[in-house]
Amino acid sequence: MFRKKQLVVVRGGGDLATGIICRLHLCGYPVLVLETARPSAIRRQVALSEAVYDGISTVEGVTCKKCSTWEQVRLLLAAEEQVPLLIDPEAEILAQAKPWALVDAIIAKRNLGTTRRMAPKTVALGPGFTAGEDVDLVIETMRGHNLGRILAEGSAQPDTRTPGTIAGFNRERVLHAPCAGVFHGNCQIGDLVEKGQQVAWIETTTGPVPVSASLTGLLRGILRDGYAVTRGFKIGDIDPRQEEYKNCFTISDKARNLAGSVLAALLYLEKQQGR
Numbered sequence: 001m002f003r004k005k006q007l008v009v010v011r012g013g014g015d016l017a018t019g020i021i022c023r024l025h026l027c028g029y030p031v032l033v034l035e036t037a038r039p040s041a042i043r044r045q046v047a048l049s050e051a052v053y054d055g056i057s058t059v060e061g062v063t064c065k066k067c068s069t070w071e072q073v074r075l076l077l078a079a080e081e082q083v084p085l086l087i088d089p090e091a092e093i094l095a096q097a098k099p100w101a102l103v104d105a106i107i108a109k110r111n112l113g114t115t116r117r118m119a120p121k122t123v124a125l126g127p128g129f130t131a132g133e134d135v136d137l138v139i140e141t142m143r144g145h146n147l148g149r150i151l152a153e154g155s156a157q158p159d160t161r162t163p164g165t166i167a168g169f170n171r172e173r174v175l176h177a178p179c180a181g182v183f184h185g186n187c188q189i190g191d192l193v194e195k196g197q198q199v200a201w202i203e204t205t206t207g208p209v210p211v212s213a214s215l216t217g218l219l220r221g222i223l224r225d226g227y228a229v230t231r232g233f234k235i236g237d238i239d240p241r242q243e244e245y246k247n248c249f250t251i252s253d254k255a256r257n258l259a260g261s262v263l264a265a266l267l268y269l270e271k272q273q274g275r
Contacts, residue, residue: 003028006100007077008266009093010034011114013049013064013085014041015221016125016141017105019255020262021048021083022062027263030077032097033064033085042221042237045189045249051085053224060251070096094118101266104129105258107141109159121269123262127156137265139258147254148261150268164254166240172214175236177202177229179209184225185236190248191219193238200235215240220248 006029010021013033024031033048041047048064051057057064064083067073070093076084086093090113094102101121104114110128114135122135131138131151140149142157143164163170177183181202193199193213200211200222213219221237229235239247251259 004030004080006030007032007097008101008103009091009097009099009119010103010105011091011112012104012106013039013047013051014105014107015043015047015252016107016255016258018046018048018059019251019259020103020105021064022060022251023256023259023263024266025062025083029266030080031083032073032077032093032099033083034088034091034093035085036089037087038227040223040227040234042223042234043189043248043252044221044224046251046255048083048085052087073097091118101269103262103266104135105262120273120275121266123265123269125156125258125262127159130155136269139261139265141254141258143254148257150261150265169215169240173217173238173240174234175199175211175214175238177231177233177235178211179204180230181205181209181228183223183227183229183235185222187219187222189219189222190245192242193217193219202229211235213238216242218242218245218248 008029009032011034013035039049041049048057051064051066055066067084073084099119102119104124116122123137124135125139126141129138138151140146140156181204185200187199195216197213198210199213202209217238217240220239223235
């Protein structure tokens, strides 16, 4: 099948990127994931980036395996069963991989070095990129009417620093580190937590600093234990919808929306370029 030769490199393996990776893999595209040495995914149950720590990660039937060499990547791609991941934040493997397309799904709200020279087809998600300049196409990531819109010119909406509203809550849904130190969690993803309950603590040189739940709900995401954080670092995510337990362990509606847009963007570029 001709798709086998259309390698797509995806920068980032967080929960939103995972929706994209899974969609492309299931549609027959060979996919290579590039990650940092210390991913900070909060929704770890649905983030293939966890393979960096555990060697392997499976989300909704798609398994991602950590590799250390291009030869290992090639063997895994040839088998077509698992998605390879490399620790390569600078995307140095591109010289060997020569991908058909590159997708920047880091969602850093800024460009961490992606350019149109990296692949014949380039797509980036969220603010920090200008379509037609930094990359070929940009995907809108802000919740609302334009979520998933494919932009052939211009940029995605600027980061508002306000999480999307769920059941009337937005800022309260996200937990941030009150100080710098080493993170330790008291709860697990999927736990029902009460407002004011201690869900984590930060280890500092002057002693532990507690982190309390900002509202009552399901702990949809929490940072990996032992992660060094700075003040204000995102460390948790609470969903006020207590009946949505299963959502803690499945790809989100937003990730699925963006995945569809990335697939459409690649097909559009294929049609435009004729290859």
